[in-house]
Amino acid sequence: MAPVFADPDEVRRRLDEVGYLVDEGMAAALFFALALGQPLLLEGEPGVGKTTAAKALARALDTPLIRLQCYEGLTASEALYEWNHQRQLLAIRLAEARHDHLSDADLFTAEFLLERPILRAVRHRGPRPPVLLIDEIDRADDEFEALLFEFLGEASVTIPELGTFTAERPPIVVLTSNRSRDLHDALRRRCLYHWIDFPSPERAAEILRRSVPAANEPLIRSATEFIGRIRRFDLDKAPGMAETIDWVAALSAVGATELVREDVVRTLSAIAKTPDDRETILAALDEPTTSRGNP
Structure with missing residues (x-):
């Protein structure tokens, strides 16, 4: 081929x-x-x-x-195959009604196989x-x-x-x-x-543009940078691309056009999957790198 x-x-x-x-x-x-x-x-x-x-x-x-x-x-039996026991039992009962006898060879055929x-x-x-x-x-x-x-x-x-x-x-x-x-x-x-591996910031931004077309460019750029920053922390579950897409979609749903602390807190459930991670990310919002309310 x-x-x-x-x-x-x-x-x-x-x-x-x-x-x-x-x-x-x-x-x-x-x-x-x-x-x-x-x-x-x-x-x-x-x-x-x-x-x-x-x-x-x-x-x-x-x-x-x-x-x-x-x-x-x-x-x-759940991954490869199993036998259709109900159908086998029905075949046995029908055979008995006809006074016939079914052998194992009659019951274990492709007809009774569940893929x-x-x-x-x-x-x-x-x-x-x-x-x-x-x-x-x-x-x-x-x-x-x-x-x-x-x-x-x-x-x-x-x-x-x-x-x-x-x-x-x-x-x-x-x-x-x-x-x-x-x-x-x-x-x-x-x-x-x-x-x-986690995608590069450039590829992550391109994925977000395609996956969340409602998000504008400043939001995508700042969200990508923020996710890259918190992945460097000791999180129980670092947010992957799937969580990042959900998060940016949630930010867009609340009308966010840029990343501000209030909107991050409102949508934190999309990227923080444990109580400890939530506290770690909230602490990151209050680091000295924050300026004028922006993460």
Whole structure:
């Protein structure tokens, strides 16, 4: 199959067309993931755009996005497949009514199979493979990672009763992690890797212009500078780009055209996610750098 993108520059252009701005490193990571057919592991602080990257890639390629949201206790039946027990029970009762007997081979067939995200991605049929987003893999248990090894290495899922299903076209796999725990080396070896940092002030401002068109230029400029300043503090949760967009949207909603202390306090819930962070940010407003009421 011909390459999806000619080079990283085309990746940047196509993602830009769907409203997602990437830097050179991110464009290269996505390009090589698609060109080499390997999963891509994206790590970074919450809110830097890891999940959005997979969504934007699916839009740019005009292909389905299949999302698996990870959490503690996630099992194979929720991620790979499970059997439709209600339908199996109904089949047994109907057979009994006809005085027939169903064997295990009759009950464990594709007819009774429920596809979960990973198997659905493997069995997808279409002009392009889907984008499979395995979101926040660090929230799942260590044991769940081992369930992914066959799929990540071979784009296949084995069901003991039915055999091995292998994708006609391997899905485009994007895994995200907030680094709440260390991932297994075996998982990392199966993936390309990219760390997403907070965007530069210039790129952050451009993202805000697109995401909050109601905000004027002075507000965008001062908000970007203020977020960059408070990220240097020891916050429990430094505001990412997602929180920054929400904050500037909230400022615009209250009619702010420049950053003043009163409006920052009114909209603080968009960027301060813990009581300690709220106190830290409020203290930053009262630092000597404040002049004439402006943060």
